[in-house]
Amino acid sequence: MDPQEKKVALRSLQYGLQILTSIDGEELAAAGVNWLSQASFEPPLVMISVKSDNDSHAVIKRSGVLAINVLAEDQLEIAKAFFRTTVVDGATLNGYRYEPAPETGCPLIVEAPYWFEARVTDTIERGDHTVFVAEVVGAGVRDESRTPLLLRATGMNYGG
Ligand SMILES: Cc1cc2nc3c(=O)[nH]c(=O)nc-3n(C[C@H](O)[C@H](O)[C@H](O)COP(=O)(O)O)c2cc1C
Numbered sequence: 001m002d003p004q005e006k007k008v009a010l011r012s013l014q015y016g017l018q019i020l021t022s023i024d025g026e027e028l029a030a031a032g033v034n035w036l037s038q039a040s041f042e043p044p045l046v047m048i049s050v051k052s053d054n055d056s057h058a059v060i061k062r063s064g065v066l067a068i069n070v071l072a073e074d075q076l077e078i079a080k081a082f083f084r085t086t087v088v089d090g091a092t093l094n095g096y097r098y099e100p101a102p103e104t105g106c107p108l109i110v111e112a113p114y115w116f117e118a119r120v121t122d123t124i125e126r127g128d129h130t131v132f133v134a135e136v137v138g139a140g141v142r143d144e145s146r147t148p149l150l151l152r153a154t155g156m157n158y159g160g
Helices: 003-010 055-063 076-080
Strands: 018-024 027-033 036-040 045-051 065-070 096-100 107-109 114-126 129-141
Touching (some): 018 076, 018 107, 027 045, 027 055, 045 055, 045 065, 045 114, 055 065, 107 114
Antiparallel strands (some): 018 065, 065 114, 096 107
């Protein structure tokens, strides 16, 4: 396999760019992620791939809960605040206000137009990331008029 062609072919996949969050007791975690997809209608499952040495990985493994905050196309600045270690300051997470999700307590970024929360059903630890399969147990739409942020539009890459 030609490594350059592998990289370019894998980077041709289309992604959104979202904020993953989790909670374990007092500990909150958050990360900007694109390796995410729906995986089943019934039950409603999603799958998300999280780097094994990320803080959010450890928190999700312990608590088995996660939430996804879908950003709008003009909210790249929010995404950029979550490509680093999580800092909680009062009612803000990396500088953005949050509230607890109703079923799991995972932090929801209040500016994100769409969100869902989920409970982990399966964990596949392989390679440098772990795939969490999780059942969606809560969801919300704050502003259906907003177009979701796409990774390609940002000029950034995570893949290859
Ligand atoms: C464009 C972009 C996409 C990313 N996508 C993912 C992803 O899908 N999964 C992942 O584990 N990390 C991804 N990351 C890396 C995390 O955002 C980053 O490691 C973050 O600091 C993790 O925070 P944590 O250690 O508090 O969990 C991505 C980074 C960038 C710049």
